[in-house]
Amino acid sequence: MLPIQNLGGVAQLLRFALALNSGPPWRVDAPSQPLTCLVIDSAPGSYHHADAQRVLTYSFTGFKKFVGLAVAALIYMGLHTRSTVTGRPMPHEFIRDGLSNTQILPWTDTSTPRLYLYSDADRTSLPSDVKAHIEPVKRSGLNVREEFFIGTEHVQHSREYPERYWNAIRSIWDDRIRSKL
Structure with a gap:
């Protein structure tokens, strides 16, 4: 489990x-x-942009929340840029697609x-x-x-x-x- x-x-x-x-291909026979x-x-x-901001700044108030929103925006922009340039999926896409895989x-x-x-x-x-x-x-x-x-x-x-x-x-x-x- x-x-x-x-x-x-x-x-x-x-x-x-x-x-x-x-690594080397795994092969697990059905009986084992x-x-x-x-x-x-x-x-x-x-975990789209607004969701990421909400989660990352959940416990912040006042000025800390403002700074947290800015940091969350920068992180998201960095991830989006990396995804666009390298073709790697965004984290939420990686997670969604990975969990949908029949053979995780x-x-x-x-x-x-x-x-x-x-x-x-x-x-x-x-x-x-x-x-x-x-x-x-x-x-x-x-x-x-x-x-x-x-x-x-x-x-x-x-x-x-x-x-x-x-x-x-x-x-x-x-x-x-x-x-x-």
Whole structure:
């Protein structure tokens, strides 16, 4: 089971996947394929310019907020320039496309369950952005489940609703085990 929290966790998973795929080709035969499921908590968000500014300056007020907005704008402009010049995707595109990949890791495929945990009160990974990611992933045939929480902030679902949170994870893991028996 791969528990992934927020965009930072998704980015780390995708960087790990790139590292695995940069060496000799991996081949994992079906009988030895490890049981895996992805538990994605509070991700992905869109992280367009306005979203990045909102997230990066969330806790700032007054002059600090103004400076934070300027820094966020500079960072975003730098990333956009790099993307335009080098052809590398913007971070939000890298994350969105990476999570949509059927074989994120050499041992994952279309049958690998993905559980998305998200909330209406998350101001970092907006529920509309998570849903906008989930729908095409479902349509592409990937094994997707979602658990939508009411009133929980970013990555706080397990604290507010521990039983429901862990039951959703237990359910997807139990189903994964049964599917391989």
